[in-house]
Amino acid sequence: xxxxxxxxxxxxxxxxxxxxxxxxxxxxxxxxxxxxxxxxxxxxxxxxxxxxxxxxxxxxxxxxxxxxxxxxxxxxxxxxxxxxxxxxxxxxxxxxxxxxxxxxxxxxxxxxxxxxxxxxxxxxxxxxxxxxxxxxxxxxxxxxxxxxxxxxxxxxxxxxxxxxxxxxxxxxxxxxxxxxxxxxxxxxxxxxxxxxxxxxxxxxxxxxxxxxxxxxxxxxxxxxxxxxxxxxxxxxxxxxxxxxxxxxxxxxxxxxxxxxxxxxxxxxxxxxxxxxxxxxxxxxxxxxxxxxxxxxxxxxxxxxxxxxxxxxxxxxxxxxxxxxxxxxxxxxxxxxxxxxxxxxxxxxxxxxxxxxxxxxxxxxxxxxxxxxxxxxxxxxxxxxxxxxxxxxxxxxxxxxxxxxxxxxxxxxxx
Amino acid sequence: xxxxxxxxxxxxxxxxxxxxxxxxxxxxxxxxxxxxxxxxxxxxxxxxxxxxxxxxxxxxxxxxxxxxxxxxxxxxxxxxxxxxxxxxxxxxxxxxxxxxxxxxxxxxxxxxxxxxxxxxxxxxxxxxxxxxxxxxxxxxxxxxxxxxxxxxxxxxxxxxxxxxxxxxxxxxxxxxxxxxxxxxxxxxxxxxxxxxxxxxxxxxxxxxxxxxxxxxxxxxxxxxxxxxxxxxxxxxxxxxxxxxxxxxxxxxxxxxxxxxxxxxxxxxxxxxxxxxxxxxxxxxxxxxxxxxxxxxxxxxxxxxxxxxxxxxxxxxxxxxxxxxxxxxxxxxxxxxxxxxxxxxxxxxxxxxxxxxxxxxxxxxxxxxxxxxxxxxxxxxxxxxxxxxxxxxxxxxxxxxxxxxxxxxxxxxxx
Numbered sequence: 001x002x003x004x005x006x007x008x009x010x011x012x013x014x015x016x017x018x019x020x021x022x023x024x025x026x027x028x029x030x031x032x033x034x035x036x037x038x039x040x041x042x043x044x045x046x047x048x049x050x051x052x053x054x055x056x057x058x059x060x061x062x063x064x065x066x067x068x069x070x071x072x073x074x075x076x077x078x079x080x081x082x083x084x085x086x087x088x089x090x091x092x093x094x095x096x097x098x099x100x101x102x103x104x105x106x107x108x109x110x111x112x113x114x115x116x117x118x119x120x121x122x123x124x125x126x127x128x129x130x131x132x133x134x135x136x137x138x139x140x141x142x143x144x145x146x147x148x149x150x151x152x153x154x155x156x157x158x159x160x161x162x163x164x165x166x167x168x169x170x171x172x173x174x175x176x177x178x179x180x181x182x183x184x185x186x187x188x189x190x191x192x193x194x195x196x197x198x199x200x201x202x203x204x205x206x207x208x209x210x211x212x213x214x215x216x217x218x219x220x221x222x223x224x225x226x227x228x229x230x231x232x233x234x235x236x237x238x239x240x241x242x243x244x245x246x247x248x249x250x251x252x253x254x255x256x257x258x259x260x261x262x263x264x265x266x267x268x269x270x271x272x273x274x275x276x277x278x279x280x281x282x283x284x285x286x287x288x289x290x291x292x293x294x295x296x297x298x299x300x301x302x303x304x305x306x307x308x309x310x311x312x313x314x315x316x317x318x319x320x321x322x323x324x325x326x327x328x329x330x331x332x333x334x335x336x337x338x339x340x341x342x343x344x345x346x347x348x349x350x351x352x353x354x355x356x357x358x359x360x361x362x363x364x365x366x367x368x369x370x371x372x373x374x375x376x377x378x379x380x381x382x383x384x385x386x387x388x389x390x391x392x393x394x395x396x397x398x399x400x401x402x403x404x405x406x407x408x409x410x411x412x413x414x
Numbered sequence: 415x416x417x418x419x420x421x422x423x424x425x426x427x428x429x430x431x432x433x434x435x436x437x438x439x440x441x442x443x444x445x446x447x448x449x450x451x452x453x454x455x456x457x458x459x460x461x462x463x464x465x466x467x468x469x470x471x472x473x474x475x476x477x478x479x480x481x482x483x484x485x486x487x488x489x490x491x492x493x494x495x496x497x498x499x500x501x502x503x504x505x506x507x508x509x510x511x512x513x514x515x516x517x518x519x520x521x522x523x524x525x526x527x528x529x530x531x532x533x534x535x536x537x538x539x540x541x542x543x544x545x546x547x548x549x550x551x552x553x554x555x556x557x558x559x560x561x562x563x564x565x566x567x568x569x570x571x572x573x574x575x576x577x578x579x580x581x582x583x584x585x586x587x588x589x590x591x592x593x594x595x596x597x598x599x600x601x602x603x604x605x606x607x608x609x610x611x612x613x614x615x616x617x618x619x620x621x622x623x624x625x626x627x628x629x630x631x632x633x634x635x636x637x638x639x640x641x642x643x644x645x646x647x648x649x650x651x652x653x654x655x656x657x658x659x660x661x662x663x664x665x666x667x668x669x670x671x672x673x674x675x676x677x678x679x680x681x682x683x684x685x686x687x688x689x690x691x692x693x694x695x696x697x698x699x700x701x702x703x704x705x706x707x708x709x710x711x712x713x714x715x716x717x718x719x720x721x722x723x724x725x726x727x728x729x730x731x732x733x734x735x736x737x738x739x740x741x742x743x744x745x746x747x748x749x750x751x752x753x754x755x756x757x758x759x760x761x762x763x764x765x766x767x768x769x770x771x772x773x774x775x776x777x778x779x780x781x782x783x784x785x786x787x788x789x790x791x792x793x794x795x796x797x798x799x800x801x802x803x804x805x806x807x808x809x810x811x812x813x814x815x816x817x818x819x820x821x822x823x824x825x826x827x828x
Contacts (some may be wrong), residue, residue: 007426015771016769019768085775102790168597197801216626218800219804341524354434361815363822364825365822365824374827376513376516386611387529388802389803406776406779407778409778410653411780411783412659412664412779413660413664413788
């Protein structure tokens with residue numbers, strides 16, 4: 001048995017115990033873990049420093065180093081995240097449905113944990129505590145495979161969390177970390193169907209595509225967002241400009257940022273100059289089709305612009321003759337994340353909501369709201385861009401399954 | 415572009431139209447399809463005859479030939495299946511949830527189709543009409559890859575259904591059949607993520623394992639059932655004997671048949687002789703551990719018996735000292751399908767329901783009830799043994815996803 005298999009087996013062995021913890025027990029552990037992380041701030045920071053030194057030596061980019069860096073404030077942030085999760089209602093044990101068909105059986109559909117969840121992510125040590133909190137609250141064991149650049153940090157955080165678990169009398173294999181961060185072991189991890197029930201990749205489009213391609217374990221795809229805003233001919237141009245400005249520039253590196261503007265040709269002449277003026281404040285580069293460029297000067301958009309998630313101060317601009325053309329364009333190029341229409345026409349709003357194929361479809365609001373907290377779900381494990389199991393912001397419920405509990409009185413099938 | 419890609423693309427192109435069909439339109443097509451299948455009975459039977467001749471020449475086993483065979487009654491059965499699906503309530507468009515968080519957005523969670531569903535199955539032509547009916551009712555396009563031995567039959571059935579679609583003004587690519595049944599094309603099909611949203615394999619454990627291993631499209635695993643019945647020390651032995659007899663022998667080739675008996679050692683001496691007598695009526699072979707064999711004569715069970723889904727007149731018998739030992743044994747060897755306890759002890763019943771990890775867990779009833787019709791869901795696309803998306807009998811809802819439709823009044827994120 002390899003170390004990896006050993007780890008999977010131990011996680012699976014923790015499952016029956018985790019399944020039966022009460023809400024109070026789970027919240028107690030989460031609050032204790034928050035306290036322990038803060039208590040061990042020095043120890044975690046020392047480990048993080050080793051990662052930071054290695055990262056600088058390897059020439060990691062500033063943005064990545066910033067994601068890797070831990071500070072006392074960031075550790076307090078991780079702890080606060082765990083306290084918030086403790087406050088969320090526990091979905092486990094909830095009776096989703098109850099009915100008695102003609103055979104007289106009493107059938108209850110009850111919410112249960114998924115079992116063992118694998119998380120594959122990059123060098124962001126805050127994900128470590130966060131993923132543990134969400135999985136533990138839902139009675140799941142978690143096996144983490146973080147980026148090699150954050151290994152020391154992750155080891156320190158996981159060690160603290162295991163100490164918390166032990167001190168609370170819970171199985172320490174409720175959390176485990178794959179310390180061998182080689183590609184070979186990652187590939188083996190993605191085929192550990194015997195012990196892992198679900199795999200959730202969190203990170204870049206490349207990481208996610210690799211997991212989808214190589215995993216034999218069911219995967220929940222998260223993340224990539226080529227989000228559009230369609231400005232209808234009846235849109236209020238001032239509202240449209242504020243919304244596009246917000247969705248493009250409020251935070252550029254996130255998956256629900258707007259990457260592409262679709263504008264009705266009858267709205268373009270008034271709206272585009274207003275928008276361009278607003279976006280100039282942040283020096284946003286526009287890349288447009290011919291009709292857009294006839295209204296205001298901008299770079300020419302190439303075919304690949306329509307499909308690009310820039311995560312940068314760049315916005316593509318497509319002009320259309322009708323809402324149907326807008327919808328067809330969006331359904332061709334979007335990634336199933338968040339799409340918006342700005343309109344004063346109720347019929348157009350309804351058509352857009354119905355026909356655009358994405359997790360979250362907005363009327364007259366910024367795409368930046370697609371997020372567990374904004375949706376009122378609390379902390380989230382990611383934003384699903386697939387249609388199976390969970391779609392959009394995934395709160396605690398997305399980490400659960402259900403079972404049928406059936407009471408009979410001796411029924412046999414005729 | 416290969417023929418396969420062409421087919422995927424056309425199915426995807428049908429999606430927007432299918433999504434917006436009304437319940438009445440869909441039911442009209444389903445009822446028309448039922449009528450058309452019956453009208454074209456001769457044509458379908460002629461195609462089926464070609465498959466049967468080839469099958470006999472190839473030396474297909476009697477059981478497989480029987481599954482392949484169509485008769486006027488079986489075609490009427492397929493038609494009746496479609497009429498039944500027309501009668502089920504349409505889940506599409508249902509508002510699952512509606513709320514307004516602090517940001518003032520009105521968020522509606524609405525049920526939508528999955529999109530394009532791929533079904534991979536063996537030489538059972540009745541699945542062809544059945545899968546179409548369930549997918550069409552839920553607004554999904556379906557791409558079928560049936561067994562090569564049923565190709566002529568499937569072509570005839572799909573041709574009739576496409577004629578129905580055309581005559582009703584619906585896109586004919588709502589259903590398509592992969593006519594190239596080579597392994598290479600099947601492998602390519604399982605990687606057609608761009609066009610196919612979900613893949614559902616229906617058939618033998620080998621087929622399912624191959625799809626899970628090779629598909630990059632999300633898969634819903636169905637089917638295999640190593641189902642146990644645990645006879646507790648407090649069980650009513652007469653009830654227990656009737657239930658085990660029913661679950662083992664009422665239909666042996668199905669996934670919810672009982673394959674293994676787990677018996678408390680204090681129940682064994684009274685119960686096992688009663689059961690053996692009842693099972694002798696159907697000449698069921700018992701394979702037991704040492705303690706079971708000390709009560710009544712039977713074959714010795716080997717380690718591999720505990721993990722075997724016999725689908726035959728064979729039952730393994732395991733003796734335990736406690737309910738906890740029974741649960742541990744079941745959780746080790748079961749396939750997540752259906753498990754039962756026979757007991758008069760309420761605490762034991764609850765422990766079993768809570769701790770056994772399977773889609774359907776029964777108290778005092780036969781495992782044979784795990785089935786869409788018995789659960790009151792109507793026709794089913796299969797019984798899911800995984801925890802993601804759907805678990806247990808999958809009715810129409812399992813073929814749906816949801817989206818968030820969000821109404822704002824100009825909200826931007828601060």
